[in-house]
Amino acid sequence: MKRRDALRNIGLSFGALVATPTAFSILQSCKTEPIWSPQFFSEAEGSVVKKVMDIIIPSSEELPGALDLNIHMFVDQFILEVVEPEEKEIGKAGLDAFIKKLLASSQKTEIEKLRSEDIEPVLAEALKKTKEEEIAQFIAIGNYIEATKKGETAVLDEDTSIFSFLNSLRSLTIWGYKSSEYIGENVLAYTSIPGQQKGCVSVEEATGGKAWAL
Numbered sequence: 001m002k003r004r005d006a007l008r009n010i011g012l013s014f015g016a017l018v019a020t021p022t023a024f025s026i027l028q029s030c031k032t033e034p035i036w037s038p039q040f041f042s043e044a045e046g047s048v049v050k051k052v053m054d055i056i057i058p059s060s061e062e063l064p065g066a067l068d069l070n071i072h073m074f075v076d077q078f079i080l081e082v083v084e085p086e087e088k089e090i091g092k093a094g095l096d097a098f099i100k101k102l103l104a105s106s107q108k109t110e111i112e113k114l115r116s117e118d119i120e121p122v123l124a125e126a127l128k129k130t131k132e133e134e135i136a137q138f139i140a141i142g143n144y145i146e147a148t149k150k151g152e153t154a155v156l157d158e159d160t161s162i163f164s165f166l167n168s169l170r171s172l173t174i175w176g177y178k179s180s181e182y183i184g185e186n187v188l189a190y191t192s193i194p195g196q197q198k199g200c201v202s203v204e205e206a207t208g209g210k211a212w213a214l
Contacts, residue, residue: 036072036076038076039076039077039080040079040080041076041095044112045095045099045111046072046076047111047114048099048102048111048114049072049095049169050072051114051115051116052123052166053066053071053072053075053173054066054067054116055116055120055123056169056173057071057173057174064182066173066177069177069180071173071176074176075169075172075173075176079091079172086148086149087145089148090144090145090156090161090164091165093156094161094164094165094166095165097158097161097162097165098126098162098166099111101122101162102114102118105118126159126163127163127166127167129163137167140156140157140160141156141160141164
């Protein structure tokens with residue numbers, strides 16, 4: 001299946017994640033920024049985040065990639081302005097642990113020297129979970145957040161911390177990409193406001209099987 005068709009068939013599973021006026025405003029503001037100066041991430045962390053996002057949605061002859069649409073800028077700004085402090089803390093810890101693991105596995109000492117080939121196997125290992133393993137990870141993350149909110153002492157193991165960060169980054173990357181103007185108008189099913197009402201019809205009949213642009 002071509003990437004264009006695959007993206008058309010992605011459902012709205014990530015839509016509820018950040019579908020807020022603030023999120024759309026941030027996404028819009030990142031459209032034409034020429035230079036990225038990370039606000040939440042450090043410059044070194046940002047270089048790793050960009051490489052991860054380029055692996056998740058690379059550019060191709062068919063479609064632009066996540067970096068082409070400045071989704072890295074959106075994710076950085078969204079985390080800074082919208083994500084709760086407890087989740088920011090988990091994200092930072094997960095990113096730190098991920099970078100530490102990347103440096104160890106690649107036998108490099110400088111973050112900026114990490115390449116996609118260093119990142120891909122560690123990324124795949126961290127996200128390759130069974131449904132049961134994912135549920136266990138989410139429960140552990142939820143328990144940790146609840147405990148910290150209550151001021152209780154809690155510990156999140158390194159693997160869960162890395163999974164939490166990478167899973168969130170993947171979700172935000174896909175959501176931001178699907179919600180961008182280019183993808184909304186050129187790949188997904190799109191109709192301008194006020195749209196039209198079609199009752200009791202199949203998705204195939206209504207949109208040709210495409211997911212709606214957000």
